[in-house]
Amino acid sequence: MAFFDRLTERATRRLAQTTSRRSLLTALGSALVGAGAVPLLPVARASGTGGSGGYPGVAPQTTGNVQDPGDPTSCDYWRYCAIDGFLCSCCGGSQNACPPGTEMSPITWIGTCQNPADGRSYIISYNDCCGKTSCSRCLCNRNEADRPMVRPQANNDTNWCLGTESTVYTCSTAVILGVALED
Amino acid sequence: MTLCLMTASGLPGVENPARAQLNWILNCQGCHQADASGSAGGAPNMAGVMARFLRVEGGREYLGRVPGVAHAPLSDDALAELLNWSLYTFDRDHVPENFNPYTADEVRRLRAAPLISEAASKREELVELFVHE
Numbered sequence: 001m002a003f004f005d006r007l008t009e010r011a012t013r014r015l016a017q018t019t020s021r022r023s024l025l026t027a028l029g030s031a032l033v034g035a036g037a038v039p040l041l042p043v044a045r046a047s048g049t050g051g052s053g054g055y056p057g058v059a060p061q062t063t064g065n066v067q068d069p070g071d072p073t074s075c076d077y078w079r080y081c082a083i084d085g086f087l088c089s090c091c092g093g094s095q096n097a098c099p100p101g102t103e104m105s106p107i108t109w110i111g112t113c114q115n116p117a118d119g120r121s122y123i124i125s126y127n128d129c130c131g132k133t134s135c136s137r138c139l140c141n142r143n144e145a146d147r148p149m150v151r152p153q154a155n156n157d158t159n160w161c162l163g164t165e166s167t168v169y170t171c172s173t174a175v176i177l178g179v180a181l182e183d
Numbered sequence: 184m185t186l187c188l189m190t191a192s193g194l195p196g197v198e199n200p201a202r203a204q205l206n207w208i209l210n211c212q213g214c215h216q217a218d219a220s221g222s223a224g225g226a227p228n229m230a231g232v233m234a235r236f237l238r239v240e241g242g243r244e245y246l247g248r249v250p251g252v253a254h255a256p257l258s259d260d261a262l263a264e265l266l267n268w269s270l271y272t273f274d275r276d277h278v279p280e281n282f283n284p285y286t287a288d289e290v291r292r293l294r295a296a297p298l299i300s301e302a303a304s305k306r307e308e309l310v311e312l313f314v315h316e
Contacts (some may be wrong), residue, residue: 107222110213123208151256163222181205 055138058090067117075140077174079124081113082144084156085172088129090138095174098129102170105130107162109154111145112180121180127173130161135171196267196284203261203268210255211269219273226251227306234270234277239312241305247285247293249302254294260287262294 020026058073070077072089079095080087092099105128112121147154161167197203208217214226221228236242246252246266255262263285270278298305 106216107225108213110209112209123205125213151254154256162225177208180209181201 055090058138061089063095067115069115069117073138075138075142078115079113079122079174079176080140081142082109082111082124082146082156083126083140083142083172083174084146085126085128085140085169086135087138087140088135088171088173091129091135091171093129093171093173098127098173099132099135099170102129102131103164103166104128104173105161105164108160109156109158110177111154113144113174121182123177123180125175125177126156126160127175128160129170129173130164130168131166132168132170134169137171194268194271195282196286197264197271198260199264200268203264204272206255206257206261206265207269207272210257210265211251214251219269229269230273231277232274232310234274234279234282235313235316236309237270237279237282238277238316239309242309242313244293245298245305245309247290248296248298249306250297250299252294253297258287259291259294263287263290266290 055073060074061072063069063072072079072095073087075083075087077095087095088098089095093102098104108125108127110123110125113124114121143156145154146156149155149157152158159167159169161169194200211219211226215221215229216226219229219233233246236246252262252266255265257265267284270282
């Protein structure tokens, strides 16, 4: 047993003589601070910027068509003149299409918006996408020509997820149906 | 009589079919859908059915008094045009030979007495009259 006593004592003394009592804290502290300087996991760099719509994590988009100007992730995009809801463009869909896993409502509210590219009014159908929980990104509420609930066909506070399998609202699109006549 | 009601569009009582279609899209299509087939539990189907109402007692009045028609934010003449256009567009085959197009005066009179909660039961009643033809 004396052998073990001597061994332990010698090892302990050597450790005490060659290292400072706080060296463990020093080493651990360096490791912690150093780890922060070098990212260990991928970082969502888009979250810093945001598109012209200003919603964090959503990069700007374009239609690629000069006749259809603007950023579909921004509430200012011309087709959204009467929209009230989350933009499907920010939710994995587009201004014309629903995100995967959702169903486009065939029942819609329809209005007109003026296209700044040619100054003409276009008929826009705000088809809601339904079937997943609300997207909650890029909320827009412009309401031009919105009418109260007593005019249900022109009211955008209604849940338009009708005629779909699920009535759960996910997000809204703005589909062009045609050109409106000048009065 | 019929001759003088014929218009440039070729559809009786439809002065401007483009305007009628625009009014259809803006005021009706959202619920009735582009082909007028309607939606389950919502707006009823009109395609292939609408003009059959003209063939039964009270049907012509019914079409001018249903809530969507009577309450449409349209002038009487635009609404009469829209009704005539819809009949020829969605159910031309059933429009009676002797059909007199709706006029603004008639529409003004009909929409003044809109059907509200009884619209659905009135419809069933009328459909019952022609469905066995």
